[in-house]
Amino acid sequence: MIIYIQKERKSLQLDYSGTAAALLAQLKVNPEVVLIVCDGKLVTPDDDISAAKKIDLLSVISGG
Secondary structure: OEEEEOOOOEEEEOOOOOEHHHHHHHHOOOOOOEEEEEOOEEEOOOOEOOOOOEEEEEEOOOOO
């Protein structure tokens, strides 16, 4: 699968099987600061993303 990390503006090619939370842990990405988009659909950290072709880790932006 291809993983795009928006904050770092880089893409990785990775063979991965498991949940989104485990992927974030493997990549050392804090799950509270990203939205996980799997093949164009927003997913939760508990979702299995084994069949995904592309994962986008989008930075959460907050303001006031």
